[in-house]
Amino acid sequence: MFQPDLLKGKRILVTGGGTGLGRSMTHRFLELGANVVICGRREDVLKQTVDELAKETGGEIEAVGCDVRIPDAVEAMMDTIWAKRPLDILVNNAAGQILAQTHKLSTRAIDAVLGIVLHGSAYCTVAAGRRWIDAGLRDRVVMSILTVSSLTGAPFTVPSSMAKAGVLAMTKSLAVEWGPKGIRTCAIVPGPFPTEGAWSRLMPKERGGNEELVKTIPLRRVGEHEELANLAAFLVSDGAAYINGDAVVIDGGKMLQSGGGGASTQAMLDWTDEQWEALRPKRK
Numbered sequence: 001m002f003q004p005d006l007l008k009g010k011r012i013l014v015t016g017g018g019t020g021l022g023r024s025m026t027h028r029f030l031e032l033g034a035n036v037v038i039c040g041r042r043e044d045v046l047k048q049t050v051d052e053l054a055k056e057t058g059g060e061i062e063a064v065g066c067d068v069r070i071p072d073a074v075e076a077m078m079d080t081i082w083a084k085r086p087l088d089i090l091v092n093n094a095a096g097q098i099l100a101q102t103h104k105l106s107t108r109a110i111d112a113v114l115g116i117v118l119h120g121s122a123y124c125t126v127a128a129g130r131r132w133i134d135a136g137l138r139d140r141v142v143m144s145i146l147t148v149s150s151l152t153g154a155p156f157t158v159p160s161s162m163a164k165a166g167v168l169a170m171t172k173s174l175a176v177e178w179g180p181k182g183i184r185t186c187a188i189v190p191g192p193f194p195t196e197g198a199w200s201r202l203m204p205k206e207r208g209g210n211e212e213l214v215k216t217i218p219l220r221r222v223g224e225h226e227e228l229a230n231l232a233a234f235l236v237s238d239g240a241a242y243i244n245g246d247a248v249v250i251d252g253g254k255m256l257q258s259g260g261g262g263a264s265t266q267a268m269l270d271w272t273d274e275q276w277e278a279l280r281p282k283r284k
């Protein structure tokens with residue numbers, strides 16, 4: 001699908017790259033010749049991913065333990081990365097989610113999610129951007145992984161929806177402020193892509209499992225990691241050099257199905273031919 005050296009020479013940081021979609025993007029970036037640094041809080045998870053992906057791809061990968069909620073930890077991580085070679089690309093992927101009734105959330109619960117998604121993305125973006133701007137480095141990219149709820153809002157995942165909407169605002173704002181400095185920003189808005197992290201927190205069996213979920217998606221399936229990883233590879237590559245400030249939705253059309261007619265559209269999709277026929281005016 002891509003030239004095998006699409007990302008050759010690019011040094012990329014994927015936050016939360018040890019698991020799930022971050023791992024899958026890292027895998028694709030390595031296959032395409034990038035040098036990738038991953039970060040996360042659990043060093044054992046990072047080490048295992050580094051070992052596995054180095055073996056699977058033969059690519060250059062390293063890990064730095066970092067909690068992106070802690071400003072000093074982010075600065076220390078960037079110093080460690082820069083000591084070897086400056087980044088070309090930052091991928092803000094690390095996230096936290098809680099499925100709960102909003103009026104029952106504790107302030108610590110709200111802060112836990114806002115801290116990872118909103119503050120963590122801002123700390124990483126500013127730490128990389130400041131270094132690029134101070135050194136006059138151009139042709140750099142910040143790509144953030146959002147959620148459909150950043151565009152639509154979503155009940156029961158309010159802190160995440162708020163935080164991702166904030167990251168979208170950062171993406172659009174910096175496209176204008178940093179564009180002239182040779183730094184472009186972009187985002188991906190994924191629909192459902194099964195991962196242990198998301199499914200264990202957001203898909204309790206009471207939700208009906210994947211069978212119920214796919215009925216809400218026009219393409220009638222969840223996403224495949226490779227599909228998101230390919231989009232990510234394109235967006236950070238020089239092939240997408242004129243894309244700045246935009247967020248690309250990859251959700252099988254889910255957002256469109258739940259919009260407009262909403263719940264009643266959903267019900268109509270399950271109507272039988274007889275039900276539709278019964279609506280036709282009868283000829284006299």
Ligand SMILES: CCCCC/C=C/C(=O)SCCNC(=O)CCNC(=O)[C@H](O)C(C)(C)COP(=O)(O)OP(=O)(O)OC[C@H]1O[C@@H](n2cnc3c(N)ncnc32)[C@H](O)[C@@H]1OP(=O)(O)O
Pocket residue numbers: 095096097098099100105106107108109110112113147160191192193197198201202203
């Ligand atoms: C269907 C497809 C939709 C897909 C959309 C997907 C979007 C995603 O973002 S998926 C990403 C999922 N991955 C993760 O969330 C990974 C990281 N997450 C975490 O580490 C935790 O889940 C975290 C966000 C809670 C943060 O962990 P930590 O800092 O260790 O925080 P604590 O465990 O100490 O909890 C802090 C605070 O939050 C309360 N809390 C935790 N879970 C819940 C819950 N389910 N309901 C209500 N409250 C919860 C916890 O009790 C603590 O509060 P206090 O008790 O007041 O101390």
Ligand SMILES: NC(=O)C1=CN([C@@H]2O[C@H](COP(=O)(O)OP(=O)(O)OC[C@H]3O[C@@H](n4cnc5c(N)ncnc54)[C@H](OP(=O)(O)O)[C@@H]3O)[C@@H](O)[C@H]2O)C=CC1
Pocket residue numbers: 015016017018019020021022039040041042043045066067068069092093094095096116120145146147148189190191192193194195196197198
């Ligand atoms: N899967 C899906 O259907 C969807 C996912 N997304 C987005 O995709 C991205 C990846 O999610 P997914 O792969 O599903 O979930 P995962 O739980 O697998 O990924 C989250 C990653 O973030 C890391 N992380 C969490 N908190 C911190 C922190 N404070 N500092 C550093 N790293 C942290 C975790 O590692 P550790 O715990 O070791 O720190 C983990 O590797 C997220 O941005 C999510 O919002 C969006 C829409 C749908």
